[in-house]
Amino acid sequence: FIGEPDPSEGIGLEADTDVDADADADADTDSDADSDCPEPDFDLGSELGANIGSGNTCFGEDDFAKTCGGIPGPDLAYSWTAPYEGAFQIDLLGSEFDTVLTIRSACPEPVEIECNDDFQLNTSSGVQRNFAADQPVVLVVEGFNINCGLFQINIQELPPDAFAPTDTSEP
Structure with missing residues (x-):
């Protein structure tokens, strides 16, 4: 029968074995880990260039809080790791709606770095800042107020003297 789960794959057949009573089997033992540190939806690796990630926030959920851009709305999150120490511009130029970009430190202690x-x-939104080599961050794309739509993520290296140095350490 097409569409029936294969018992050997175990899809949809396990009972929820973690303590937070959601529909997954977390490896953690605390009851609220999923809400304290939501995982990114996609991984960009250490890519640089134009349109290295894209999506439609209308299909996202409101997983991440923001400190700018009005009321919360649907968002999509991407993990990105700086390929080397330097200044980078991360922007959403070319997107089709009024965007908000939040840069967050990666789990286990997610903190908003910039909004x-x-x-x-x-x-469209964007930030220019210094990053340490191999610094992992989470890029959260959301709309101003509850706007949603199609977006693209662009990340480019900036010249070393593009702006004054900032602290690259994670908060």
């Missing part, structure tokens, strides 16, 4: 609503006189 931007409008970048370079545009309703």
Whole structure:
């Protein structure tokens, strides 16, 4: 029968064995780990370039809080690791709606590092900052207020003298 789970794969057949009573089997033992540190939806690795990630936030959920850009709405999150120490621009230029970009430290202690609503006189969002080599971050794409739509993520290296050095250590 097409669509029936294969018992050898175990899909959909295990009971929920963790203590937080959701539909997954977490390896953790605390009851609220999923809400304390939501995982990114996608991994960008250490890619650089134009349109290295794209999506539609209308299909996302509101998993991450933001400190700019109005009321919460659906978001999508991408993990990214700086390929080397340097200054980078991460932006959503080319997106089709009024975006908000939040840069967060990676789990287990996620903290908002920066939040931007409008970048370079545009309703798309972006940040320019220094990163340490192999620094993992989570890029959260959301809309201004509850706007949603199609977006693209662009990440490019900036010249070393693009702006004053900032602290690259994670909060």
